[in-house]
Amino acid sequence: MDKYFVNLEGETPKYVIITKHIKKLIDTNNIEDGEKLPSIRSLSKFLKVNNVTIVNAYKKLQNEGYAVQKMGSGSYAKKKDITKNFRKEYSEALKKIAGKAMQEYIDFTGETPSNNFFPVQSFKDVLNEVLDRDGAEALIYQEALGYEGLRTSISEVFWNKNIKSDNILIVSGAQQGIDIVSKALINTNDSVIVEKPTYSGALSVFKWRRANIYEVPMEENGIDIDKFEKILKKNNIKCFYTMSYFQNPTGMSYSIRKKQQILNLAEIYDFYIIEDDYLAELIYDKRIEYKSFKSLDKNDRVIYIKSFSKIFLPGIRIGYLIPTARFKESIENSKINTDISTSSLMQRALDLYIRKGLWKDYMSNLNEIYKSRYLLMESYIKLYLEDKIEFISPGGGINFYLKIKDFIDMDSIQLFRKAKNKNVLITPGTLFYKNPLEGKRYFKIGFSQIDEDSMKKGLNIINELLE
Template sequence: MKIELSRDNSSMSLVDQIYFEILERIESRLLQKGALLPSVRKLAKDLNVSVVTVHKAYTRLAKEGYINIYKGKGAYINERYENMKPNREKGGDLSSFDWQQNIEDYIHRAQLVQHLQFSNPIQFATSVIYHKLLPTRFLAETMKLLVDNDPTILARYCETQGDSELREEMQKFLNRVYRLHVPFENMMITSGVQQGIDLVARSFIGPGDVVIMEQPCFTGAIDAMRGRGANILTAPVKQDGICLQTIEEICDRLKPKLIYTNPTFQNPTGTVMSEQNRKTLLEIAEKYGILIVEDDAVGDLYFDDEIPPKPIKYWDRNGHVIYLKGFSKPLSPGCRIATLVASGVVFERLVAAKATADICNPLLTQKAILSFLRSDKMFPHLEKLRIALEVRRDRLKNYFSTHLGDLITYRQPQGGLNVWIELPCKYNAEQLLYKAVEHNVSFLPGSACFVKDPQRNFIRLSFSSVSDKELDEGAERFANLIRSSLK
């Protein structure tokens, strides 16, 4: 258990940081029932803090029921998830090797959502798109042709940078949809946007490097940066995007290396950064010599015909922006295809990192996506998808306003797959989730989206992954749950 304490620039006390780090591991199920925590004395020594500091953190965890402290024996993790069976089966031998508990590791948590997939609930937790809305039949037929025409497609490595035909087609797509001019030589294919973020983290972020992230933020990005030991500072997400004033204040004090942002239909809040703010953010990056990671997972899924501003990459002239465009969500989560766009030596390093991570993506999935992009189907498909998602959003909204009224607060999303719901602040979304699972419906507790100081009264609800029927049923169950819990 490697805990990186931030001593200078944190809004959290050392006690709170230790408490929170351990809590995250419990919630990610990295620490499970019966696991022994390091002794107070040992952890204090390892972290170079006083015994009192660790003791306070442990006491708080014990008070809240996360651990049990037995005098003279140590502190053990309590069972928290009795009624939550994760989808994946467990090895029977967990925690049976005591010596393993002493191995210091660098895993803080892992996308909570991955650990909270249940067998058969109505799934509002995962932001993927319902399979019937995706061009799976086309992709399947294409794959059949591909393997028929050239079975050796399965017998070859692809070049690390990804198939050049696919990159050329993506170049055309980005040009057409955003008027973004990027040469395909500066594009690389990655296994989803998640891998793109991870490649950036492993290339440029090391222990103590300052990274600025949105608060709240996409969970997978938090995990990637924390895994590198980054000193993460946050800027709140406002209606027009990440708070630039906070960023400038940080830049005046410190030397951030990287800013991660999800400017269009931000995950989880759904907000859109204004065009002016995009330009200003780029100016800040230029002024201070900072990289921007621009995560564009769903920017082309806008509603009400309101086209969002162009990607920040559009104005980038000096290689500051590493732009990540996902094709998983609108086309095929199962193909795991996204592209990363960057330039200069930064790009070279990212290609080298991909070689170390997994050598290359499979060629077959790349060629299948290529066929779809080359066909005349991409733009009509996106058009159809926008309408389908818009209808779902409205349906949910009507349901909520009829049945929940003022019990919850949320802003109507203008695109994307999620709605970000605020409950009165005394309520705890994680505890609600336990009940929700009993009612066969699930969602993402908002606390998973916070780097630090998690607010526990938020919920991210994805309206994209279920069928229409499940949407209605799930909304009803959700509303019942909220009503009965908030009364």
């Protein structure tokens, strides 16, 4: 009963104070969903108020969706799902302020590098060279698996010829890659494991395939292996979807040891790994060593997906996929049935861009620029928000994942709405969980689209809202 104690002094009506206190207990899980609330008589006696005050408080809780009354039994706590329909609200809000209107906002939602750093002139020169070399063929000629020259470049430059060009499939970005793989692998009621939290686009694809989705919590160096294996022992798992570097949204990266453990488990329990190699080019902490699941895979268990769009230029929409031998044909057929071919001109241009060494130079420059921004953002988060949030520095990538401390009476959806009204955009954590309620205390902020002044101003506004 002690948790129900609240100071009732002040001008605010007592029943309002009691209602607010019980709502907070429910929101913070101090009162469980479905837990029976104290009887009117016992709570009025404990708080030294009359019965009518408690009756009014319970009625207000019911009206606001925080309690239900069962005839002859009493009142019971009800966890209000404020996340219902929020995904739609969030998407529509960003659509409304897209384009020129976005310039009025401090945008912490960006998930791609700023176009201010894109080497327009050098890419323009490459495009012209491709058109001079290939003529109309660059615009018309298509290959189902992707342009052979680009597949060869990827094999030579990124895989040191350890992956044959015939085993590389060009796709229109990582999202299409996930979609193609899921169509080839996953049928209704197949079981998949995802990280908790995880990329919302992947969650949507697996839900659309009507898969049974199991979640394993992320730790600082990858998923919790013990909980992972418990799921594997009890269920016939088809595949595990993972973002191996700077996972979206947590920013965490897998240790090589944990990757090897997961690869061993894949062989023991006969499942496949869908590796979404996200932002691995942006490693700032040199203690993080780059070795993908695919590069460590000795038993052909990893289906590898890489997007050039995220790190290069979103409008280009190019990525690639490396299937396992078992699913190679079905994945290729899935790609052909989806859209036949990705832009021939852009594939040829990207091939030449890589062959000329321009890709390597651009990545080196981008890494230097974003390391500086990363360190600034990290320092400003500590300066403005450290007493109100918790976070782990990811050591790379383009965002931070923050947890609102429990003593603050605000969740990330409320923060999103209040911040939007002050022209600041954040990404609530509810979007990254199978059960959105689990992300209520989290939000993601990226630094790819904002300058130093905007960082300071935006974080200061968030700080004021969390006061």
